Amino acid sequence: MFDELGEFLGSANTRAAILGDLGQHVYLALLPLVVGVVLAIAIGAVAHRTRRLRGFFLVPANLIYTLPSLALFVVIPGIIGTRILDPVNVIVALSLYTTALLIRPVIEALDSIDASVVAAATAMGYRPLRRFFAIQLPLAVPVLAAGVRVASVSNISLVTVGAIIGTGGLGVLFTDGFAREYFAPIIVGIVLTLLLALVVDLVLVAMRKFLTPWQRGVST
């Protein structure tokens, strides 16, 4: 098997192709992550305000996440008018998933903030929008970060499905390997997907640390 792997990776063309797949995978997984985080924060901030709004946003969010990804990849072109093989389909679908997945953590993160801190901010003379960005959002980071880490892993794994409808990414190595009954690309694909998930996770942990200097040396 190692021979197969060596042979597979021995080719400069293959290595260049894999690198291209990896780049495409990062793009397809992380752009929706960013879009989803922004959307979920916007929706969560609104939903957080009343119980009724919570239900209004959380129920559809849960439903969206239960839709099979492959179905979504195929249905989206019909809705937004893209070609079936357009990577935009994957980006839109994963942005939807990320948003759906993160609305609850955003609400929980905002709920986790001590009410007296928010009351104090209001009493100091913060207007709601500025209070949100200056006080609530920074304090939501610790709880929110946990949700973002889950979403990043979910996205990185879901992008592989996109290969079936031909949008590239490391999933290509799987479709390739299965089609040819050739295990080397499958193993390389699995290892790279895992490594990518791990590296992105480490970056997210580092970002969280950077954004929450006040939590250093304090048990959380």
Next chain:
Amino acid sequence: MIEFQSVTKRYDDGATAVDDLDLRVETGSITVFVGPSGCGKTTSLRMVNRMLDPTSGRILVDGKDVMESDPALLRRGIGYVIQHSGLFPHRNVLDNIATVPMLSGEKKPRARARARELLDVVGLSEELAERYPAQLSGGQQQRVGVARALAADPPILLMDEPFSAVDPVVRDELQDELLRLQAELDKTIVFVTHDIDEAVKLGEKVAVFREGGKLAQYDEPSKVLRQPADEFVAGFVGRDRGYRGLSFVEPGAFTLQTVPTTRFGEPLDGPTRDWTLALDEQDRPRGWLAPGTVPDGVVTQSALSPNGSLYLEGSPLRGALDSALSSPANFAVVVDGEGTFRGVVPSQTVLETIEGSKPERAADV
């Protein structure tokens, strides 16, 4: 000046939090709102800076109806301190203090320089400047909370049970600090508490609220204690209001008596005949030796009966009585501002003085 004019606050569920409140808070004074929980004291406070709006009636700050002000701008002009300090956990001490000046458009270096000065004003070391709130003790957090409320130099301070979450010793310190600060700053302070002792200690005026958001009595603290307006106030002030009332009676100078003394940490000359007070090198009382104590090496803490409380010369009668009652020797131990021993007053004399002050107390109410 803050004026409540027929202010009523009713919630959507029909509950009345504040019922037809008429009250005037004088400029430069500390007014304490006190009462059991759910009596509307905090609600009343929060209507001053429009954290809540009244259902009917008006609240005037310096003659202007607060409802005519932009809430955010109104709040920046009114200092606010809450229970558990409400500090921003993600900002260090300086940035917390600089909050309101920064909101009002002050440049960061100037706001931080002012914040640094305020550390000293509220009795905090400059070493704490870069710490985050979680790295401070409860008492320190409250001091930062007070500094933050003072940063924009607002004429009015609203304090909502600010000291209720700290231990009694620290609370006492913070109360003394507030009185010291107020002597310098001369703010108009509205202070909410459920603790009648805190109310009578801090308040120049005390407003006692009862359930249903009704004002039961609004008076000087000594009057609230001595002449409760009704059964409710009498009950709330408590059974020992007679004792608390002594907080407001300044005795004439007591005639001090002497007792045998000995030096702490040195040997006794011989067996003690009477109660003997052990003093340290600075003549500060350390404790009593019972009559008939036989010399056994030097006088150590274990040989002593504790002092009980010490009575600061010239302070209200309550301290003298407490010292007399808590002393094993039936003497109130009198010290000066430095803690130096001045003499003793027999319990009997303290009680007679209290008796003697009664007609005068009755006369001034």
